[in-house]
Amino acid sequence: MSQFLPSPPALPLTLTDQMGRRVVVPYPPRRIVSLVPSQTELLFDLGLGARVVGVTKFCIHPAEARQQATIIGGTKNFDFEKIAALKPDLIIGNKEENYQEGIEQLAAHYPVWLSDISNLTDALRMIRQVGVLVGAKAKADQLAANIKLAFAQLSPPQKPVPAAYFIWRKPYMVAAAGTFIDDMLGRAGFANVFAPQQRYPEVLAEQLTAATPRVILLSSEPYPFGAKHIAEFQAICPPAQIQIVDGELFSWYGSRLQHSAAYFTELRAAIVS
Structure with a gap:
């Protein structure tokens, strides 16, 4: 028997994103395109940098993101041909930072998970949900807990x-x-x-x-x-x-x-x- 066995097939994982959309993703995703700079940095900090195959030109953190991954345009003007060539099994975007027409076009062909964030609670939920989505739940939960604690320790002034x-x-x-x-x-x-x-x-x-x-x-x-x-x-x-x-x-x-x-x-x- 050959010692070089093929990787087991990815199993589907169904999750609801922050827009209330049901997204079915091969689990764990191995070819991720990130359409949002802050979420690109999150993926790298969760140890998933090697799986990030596409980023935007605004994804400046960490520096290696744009060096090792393909730049697929901006946050509001995607290069659909470059994205297709990357064969992503997960695309991560955001309601505000991306544009609806582009997201809809991508969602017709790939699993697209969207965040929708207007406050710290939303952000912490996104971090935890992305952790589940990409198979880094423990790291994401710890990161969210650390951030929550740091903000809880802020001492607000008596008068803003x-x-x-x-x-x-x-x-x-x-x-x-x-x-x-x-x-x-x-x-x-x-x-x-x-x-x-x-x-x-x-x-x-x-x-x-x-x-x-x-x-x-x-x-x-x-x-x-x-x-x-x-x-x-x-x-x-x-x-x-x-x-x-x-x-x-x-x-x-x-x-x-x-x-x-x-x-x-x-x-x-x-x-x-």
């Missing part, structure tokens, strides 16, 4: 600091209610002055002035705000403190969250001082 969080310039756009960033702002000790609005509204300079934030947070992504933009916002809202912040630690809802709570503590200390 009124803040505006900018994600874009020309036009100015902020994170408002119903976003993951808004949930992170609250946990970091800030009160979102644009919470009465929804999602990512455009705002005018006069609206920012009228909102009277004590702090204006300029995110490093998706728009690359930097030190050169501080004077621009200081002129609009002179009393406010302007702070460049790490957008990944406010908006990436995968394993990068294990660093967010400590960052928020440091940021709050810098604001208070």
Whole structure:
């Protein structure tokens, strides 16, 4: 008898994703395409990097992701021919970061599991569910538990600091209610002055002035705000403190969250001082 026996066939696993869709996946999946940067990083941190065959051009963490896997386009413009060539047995995406038409086209041919995340609870559930999906339940459960504990140990200020969080310039756009960033702002000790609005509204300079934030947070992504933009916002809202912040630690809802709570503590200390 030959010692080189073929691998046993993968058994089907049926799960419900965060959109309420039933997804049947060969278990364990061996050829994974990730359409979301934060979930790509999660797969690698769960020890599944060798199974990730396709990523987007925005999947910058870890650095080896784009070196060893095929880049299949962006989060909102997939290269369907490249994906077909990879023969994936699982595609992982997200409701907000990907586009419905592209997801539907992929789902007609492959198992597509989607996350839908607007707060920390959703993110922790996603981490655990992905762990089950890819056969790394123990690691995922431990990671989620560590993140949950780190956030539980945050000491919120007696009075949250009124803040505006900018994600874009020309036009100015902020994170408002119903976003993951808004949930992170609250946990970091800030009160979102644009919470009465929804999602990512455009705002005018006069609206920012009228909102009277004590702090204006300029995110490093998706728009690359930097030190050169501080004077621009200081002129609009002179009393406010302007702070460049790490957008990944406010908006990436995968394993990068294990660093967010400590960052928020440091940021709050810098604001208070």
